[in-house]
Amino acid sequence: xxxxxxxxxxxxxxxxxxxxxxxxxxxxxxxxxxxxxxxxxxxxxxxxxxxxxxxxxxxxxxxxxxxxxxxxxxxxxxxxxxxxxxxxxxxxxxxxxxxxxxxxxxxxxxxxxxxxxxxxxxxxxxxxxxxxxxxxxxxxxxxxxxxxxxxxxxxxxxxxxxxxxxxxxxxxxxxxxxxxxxxxxxxxxxxxxxxxxxxxxxxxxxxxxxxxxxxxxxxxxxxxxxxxxxxxxxxxxxxxxxxxxxxxxxxxxxxxxxxxxxxxxxxxxxxxxxxxxxxxxxxxxxxxxxxxxxxxxxxxxxxxxxxxxxxxxxxxxxxxxxxxxxxxxxxxxxxxxxxxxxxxxxxxxxxxxxxxxxxxxxxxxxxxxxxxxxxxxxxxxxxxxxxxxxxxxxxxxxxxxxxxxxxxxxxxxxxxxxxxxxxxxxxxxxxxxxxxxxxxxxxxxxxxxxxxxxxxxxxxxxxxxxxxxxxxxxxxxxxxxxxxxxxxxxxxxxxxxxxxxxxxxxxxxxxxxxxxxxxxxxxxxxxxxxxxxxxxxxxxxxxxxxxxxxxxxxxxxx
Numbered sequence: 354x355x356x357x358x359x360x361x362x363x364x365x366x367x368x369x370x371x372x373x374x375x376x377x378x379x380x381x382x383x384x385x386x387x388x389x390x391x392x393x394x395x396x397x398x399x400x401x402x403x404x405x406x407x408x409x410x411x412x413x414x415x416x417x418x419x420x421x422x423x424x425x426x427x428x429x430x431x432x433x434x435x436x437x438x439x440x441x442x443x444x445x446x447x448x449x450x451x452x453x454x455x456x457x458x459x460x461x462x463x464x465x466x467x468x469x470x471x472x473x474x475x476x477x478x479x480x481x482x483x484x485x486x487x488x489x490x491x492x493x494x495x496x497x498x499x500x501x502x503x504x505x506x507x508x509x510x511x512x513x514x515x516x517x518x519x520x521x522x523x524x525x526x527x528x529x530x531x532x533x534x535x536x537x538x539x540x541x542x543x544x545x546x547x548x549x550x551x552x553x554x555x556x557x558x559x560x561x562x563x564x565x566x567x568x569x570x571x572x573x574x575x576x577x578x579x580x581x582x583x584x585x586x587x588x589x590x591x592x593x594x595x596x597x598x599x600x601x602x603x604x605x606x607x608x609x610x611x612x613x614x615x616x617x618x619x620x621x622x623x624x625x626x627x628x629x630x631x632x633x634x635x636x637x638x639x640x641x642x643x644x645x646x647x648x649x650x651x652x653x654x655x656x657x658x659x660x661x662x663x664x665x666x667x668x669x670x671x672x673x674x675x676x677x678x679x680x681x682x683x684x685x686x687x688x689x690x691x692x693x694x695x696x697x698x699x700x701x702x703x704x705x706x707x708x709x710x711x712x713x714x715x716x717x718x719x720x721x722x723x724x725x726x727x728x729x730x731x732x733x734x735x736x737x738x739x740x741x742x743x744x745x746x747x748x749x750x751x752x753x754x755x756x757x758x759x760x761x762x763x764x765x766x767x768x769x770x771x772x773x774x775x776x777x778x779x780x781x782x783x784x785x786x787x788x789x790x791x792x793x794x795x796x797x798x799x800x801x802x803x804x805x806x807x808x809x810x811x812x813x814x815x816x817x818x819x820x821x822x823x824x825x826x827x828x829x830x831x832x833x834x835x836x837x838x839x840x841x842x843x844x845x846x847x848x849x850x851x852x853x854x855x856x857x858x859x860x861x862x863x864x865x866x867x868x869x870x871x872x873x874x875x876x877x878x879x880x881x882x883x884x885x886x887x888x889x890x891x892x893x894x895x896x897x898x899x900x901x902x903x904x905x906x907x908x909x910x911x
Contacts (some may be wrong), residue, residue, distance in 0.1 A: 358479035375786030375874035393485055398500050399512060401560040402595070402773055406490050407499050408513065408605070414481040416460040419853055420452040421808050422478030430572045431476045435459065450478070461504075462486040489605040495563045497618040498556070498771065499743055501605035509608060510616045512554065512771070515591040515719040519716055522778065542854065553776040557593035565890045566598035567878030573883045574600050577848070579872035583620045583750040584883065585864040587890055589758035589853065592767035592788045595861075595891070597621075617720065622723040624747040625868065628833025629876070630851045631686045631743030634756060635693050637802050638704035641794045644695035646758035647678040647805050650911045653688040661712035661734040664690060667832065682808035684815050684830060686742040693741035701740060702729050707793045708756050708766065710748055715789065716768070723750040726768040743833060756866035757828075757851045760803055761797040761859035803827050803904055806857050813909045819852055821889055823899045827859075828852020828884065830876035845869040854888055855900045863888045 399408040403663055416439065432447035439446075439460050449457050455538040461484065461897075463471075464501035468481050487502040499513020507521070525548035566584040574582040586596035599619040603611030603628070639645045653673040657664040666686050680688030693701055706712070711726045727736060739745035748756075751769055759766040764854065768788035776782045794802075806827035810819050815830045831849035838844075851864040865880040865887070 354436035360628050361894055374704055383583075389489050389526055389528050392527055392545070392548045394486060394524050394548040395485060395504070395550040396502070396506075397520045397553035397776070397778075398520065399520070399554050400719070401556055401558045401563075402593075403496070403559065404555070405558065405560045407556070407558070408487060408489050410487055411461040412465055413486040414465060415458060415484040415485045416463060416468065416471055416481050418450050419478040419480070420450060420457060422452045422906050423450050424477060425451070427477075427611045431474075431479070434474050434476065434756060435471065438467065438474070439463065444855065449629050455663070466785060472898045485594045486515055491560060491564075492565065492606065493602045493604050494560060494771050495556075495558050495597070495883070496602050497599050497616065497620075498558060498563075498604045499605060501608040501616065503608075505757050508855065510719075512556075512718070515717065516554060519775070520551040520554065523549040525549070550778040552778065555773040555782075557595060557771055557773045557875075558597065559894070561594045562887075562891055564595040564597060566596040566602065566887050567602065568868075569834050569883045569886045570598050571600045573798060573865075573867060573879060576872065577867055577879050578872045579624075579848075579867040579870040580867075580878075581619055582865070582867045582883075583623075584866075584887060585620055585750050585754040585862075586887060587754045587758050587769060587862045587864075588627070589761035589767070589859050589862050592755075592758070592770045593773070594754075594769055597751070598772070598886070600601075618718065619775065620750040621714075621716060621718045622749070623720045623868075624724045624749050625808060625847050625866070626744050626747055626833045627753055628743040628831040630753060630829045630831035630849050631748075631756075632681060632684070632741075633748065633806065633829055634705055634708050634710075635689055635701065635741050636677065636805065637760065637798055638701055639696055640676070640801055641704070642696045642700060645677050645692060647676060647801055647907050648911075649677040651675050651677060651680055651688050651691055653685050653691070657687045658691060659735075659738070660876075662738065664738060674911050676911055677907050678805045678808050678907040679813075681805045681829070682811070682814040684809075689742045690738045693737070698729055698732065698737040698740075701737070702726065704793075705740070705746065707761060707791070709752055710746060710756075714749075714751055714755060715909060716751060717769060718771065722749050724752055743831065747836075749866055750866050753849075753851055753866070754862050757853055757864065758862045759793050760799050760806075761853040761862055762799075764792055764794040764799040766791045766793050787902060799868065803853070803859070804858050804907060807904045808907055808909060810852070813906075815875075816850055816852075816877040816881040819850055819884050820893070821854065821885060824854050824892065825856035825900060825902065825904050826852055826854045826888070827856035828881075832874055832876050845871075846874040848874050848876045848879040850876050850884045852884050852888065854892060855897070856904070857902050858900050860895070861888060861891050863891065 372788040396410040433443045436443040500513035504508040508517040525546045529544040570582040584598040713723045774784040833847040834843040835845040848867045853859040863881045
């Protein structure tokens with residue numbers, strides 16, 4: 354009788370489990386075995402103008418563990434086996450493999466070959482998910498332009514940050530049933546949503562020219578004991594930037610090793626007072642307004658006394674009889690003030706704005722500094738004089754290059770650009786839209802200014818070290834007092850040279866800046882040699898021949 358009662362109870366329980374609760378329990382069992390794996394999208398490449406990869410993504414695997422499937426008795430041995438393949442400390446793996454959590458990372462972004470070795474161990478509960486890792490084949494070359502990707506897969510700086518949405522693509526997912534060992538059951542149902550790769554970006558940067566620019570400025574910064582340095586190489590006709598170099602720099606493959614300040618792009622984020630390289634705008638304004646020409650005679654006294662200030666030149670001198678060309682060639686602050694007085698402060702301010710000072714360039718680079726030029730209503734009694742020769746306003750290295758590119762391009766300012774085009778996930782390439790163009794001065798004014806700038810590079814000027822045999826070169830030195838934010842005062846210098854070649858048919862503009870050099874400080878001594886090295890390589894690399902014409906010798910004195 355007792356046996357019948359027991360059998361009856363068992364029968365009822367079996368019926369309940371199979372017929373009544375069976376479907377629910379089965380569904381819960383399947384649910385427990387379901388795993389959802391994110392299928393990351395392949396991040397788009399970043400290449401130079403010739404298609405050379407500066408940033409790319411390669412396949413990888415993340416190694417994970419379901420702690421509930423790991424044998425407590427065998428966890429130490431499994432951890433030791435993992436350490437032998439993945440490296441690291443076995444005790445650390447054992448700690449992460451112990452517990453009840455369903456999902457814990459053991460290692461991220463290992464190579465497929467490494468995962469194959471882990472899989473061959475057939476460790477219960479240890480499995481993988483598809484992943485990828487970002488690599489930078491050129492290392493530090495253009496690192497401050499390209500930027501880097503953080504551990505969470507998003508851009509951390511540079512264009513990786515600025516174009517993160519376009520590069521990242523859209524992740525997919527896969528849902529499958531797993532066995533007790535944590536591996537997929539091949540015959541079980543599964544579903545997946547495919548990921549969508551990100552777009553690739555082609556830059557205007559030329560890797561080889563970028564490397565030369567970085568190497569040259571790094572050597573100069575070290576030799577001058579400067580805080581930092583930048584070089585911009587630009588095509589004045591198209592606005593395309595071929596090189597945007599800054600030092601110190603970093604290796605984007607190891608961003609954690611870099612100081613935050615070294616991962617930024619100083620060429621667009623750091624504004625400074627340009628000094629005498631700014632005089633090209635004053636000269637262009639005076640000529641454009643018809644108040645002077647390169648032969649206009651100017652008497653430059655030893656000092657210039659005004660109501661509120663006595664002005665000096667960098668180098669003491671007696672009374673000089675200079676042409677307007679000579680004022681620029683000799684970089685006379687006094688002569689520049691006298692020339693600017695012919696047009697007045699309001700007119701000078703309007704030309705500084707036309708050249709783009711105080712406005713963003715349209716470069717689409719994160720963290721761009723727009724510089725600063727005070728409006729006339731905020732001027733002090735000395736502002737007009739200082740603005741004329743390049744103090745009291747601030748700009749970036751890219752803005753400075755753009756000013757000279759405007760003169761090189763017959764008076765038309767073409768917005769600088771770093772993006773040549775985009776390749777969509779389906780392989781279709783689309784060139785970037787044409788940059789905006791604005792006429793600033795006439796072609797005649799631009800030609801006269803270029804000829805004056807050639808005198809700067811002659812033996813009569815301040816930058817004979819910028820001369821390149823066989824080519825007509827034009828440019829301007831700068832040795833500006835530098836604002837030290839720690840004291841809110843002037844301390845140290847910005848040494849610079851910005852030039853173009855060939856002077857009568859310009860194809861390249863090269864701008865060089867060294868911040869706070871301690872071994873020398875004149876732009877003609879420190880920056881001009883960097884310009885010569887970079888410009889010489891650029892002309893050869895891009896196969897730009899000399900024009901074969903002669904520089905019209907414009908008198909410096911009268």
